[in-house]
Amino acid sequence: MPRFSFLLPLALAASVARLDAQDRLPREGKHVEGIVVGQDGAPSKATLLAAPHFYGVRGAQPRLVEVDGPFSLSLPVNRWVITAHAGGAATPPVIVLNDWSKGSLLSLRLVLRPASVVRGTVTRPDGRPAAGGEVQAITVTLESGTGCISEVTTGLASADADGKFALTLLPGVHHLFARSQALYSLCEKVELRDQGEAACDLHLVEGETLRGRITDSHGRPVAGATVEAQPRAHPPQGRMPLMRAEAKSDPEGRYAIEHLSEGTYALELEADGFVCQTRRDVPATAGTVDFVLAPCGSIAGRVVRKADGKPVPTPRLYFEPSDWQSRSHVVPTSREDGTFVLDSVPPGRQVVVAWADGYAPATSDEVTVVAEGATEGIVLALTPGGAIRGSVFAADGRT
Secondary structure, eight states, X not given: OOOOBOOEETTHHHHHTTSOTTXXXXXXXXXXXXXXXXXXXXXXXXXXXXXXXXXXXXXXXXXXXXXXXXXXXXXXXXXXXXXXXXXXXXXXXXXXXXXXXXXXXXXXXXXXXXXXXXXXXXXXXXXXXXXXXXXEEXXXXXXXTTOOEEEEEEEEEEOOTTSEEEEEEOSEEEEEEEEETTEEEOBEEEXXXXXXEEEOOEXXXXXXXXXXXXXXXTSXXXXXXXXXXXXXXXXXXXXXXXXXXXXXXXXXXXXXXXXEOSSEEEEEEEOTTBOOEXXXXXXXXXXXXXXXXXXXXXXXXXXXXXXXXXXXXSOEEEEEETTSOSOOEEEOOOXXXXXXXXXXXXXEEXXXXXXXXXXXXXXXXXXXXXXXXXEEEEEEEEOBOOEEOOBOOOTTSOX
C-alpha cells in the first residue's frame, strides 16, 4: 500500500505560494516514482507519458517511456502531466507540481481504465504523408485572472512512414493537432463517449509571424532578449492550436516568432539588465511589435544564520516589489559563502526573500532600487525551521 509523505519547513508555504508557477528559469526538480496497474491491481506494462503543463519552461519537453509497471522519472522544475496507456486502456492524467525541493520524492499510482482509440493520417501542405509528425491530444481550460489557456496533455504519438497515427484516450472532449518541423495542423475537436474507435485526419499548414526590434532607452539594440508568446484564447475547432512559442533577439535586436495560429497572445520579454515587459492581447496578425527597454539595478548582500552570523551556503532567493502585487523573480543559485548579487532588478521599492533546506524563510526590509545602480549590504538572517509530516488519505480511508 503506497504512502505519501511530505516534509515542509514551517512558514515556507506562504512565501513559496507567491512564486510564479510559469517562471522559466531552469532549476533542479524532483524524482517522480510510481506504478501503473490494471483494474485488478496488478502491475501492467504500459507507455508512460510525462508532458509539461507549461510549455514555456526551458528544457521541459514531453517524453514517452516504456515501463513494466513500476517507474522512476527525474523531471525538471515545472508542472507535469503524467498519464499512461496500454492496449485499449489509459489512465486519467495527473498534474504534478514538481518544485525545487532537493531530495523530494513524489509517488503515484496510475490505474488503467477502458479507453477509445483515435486513428488518422497527418499530411503536409502538398498532400504528402508527414512521416514522423508529432500528434498531440490536449484538453483545454481558460485560466481565470490571466486569460491564458491551460493545456493538459492526454496523449502523444508519432506518425509512421505513411503519416498514420493512433492515440489511446479516455472518454471526454479532446483537441488533436499535429506538428512537424515548422508546420502545425489545424486543431480538431474529438468527443469520445465510450470505448471503440474514432477517426481524425490532420493537415499541416503554415501560420502567422510576429516580429520586431528590441532597443534600450538610447536606441541601442538589445541582443539575446527572450520574447515569449503565450496564448490568451481557447483554440476553436478548425483553427491551428494556440501554443506557447518564443524567440531570441539577434545582434541587431531583431526577433521573429513564427508559425503562430490566428488569435491573441500575451508577449512577455526578458533581457538581462532590463525591466521585463508584457504586452497583452496582441493579435497574431499584428505583424510588427517593437520594444524599448528600461535599465534595471542590482541588489547585493549575504545570507547568514541568525544564531551565530555564519554564512548559509547556497541559499535560494527571490525578489519582488514590496507591494506584493507584481510578478516575483526567482534566483536559482547563490554562492557557497552565502553572498549573492541579484541583477536585473526593476527600479522601485523591492524586498528580497531567502530560504534554505532546514531553515524558515526570511524577508529583507524594503529597499529602493535605482536604474543602473547597485543596492548593497543586505543581510538576511535565517532561523532553523520545524517540519510538518503526515500522510494523504483517499475518501475511503486508504493512503
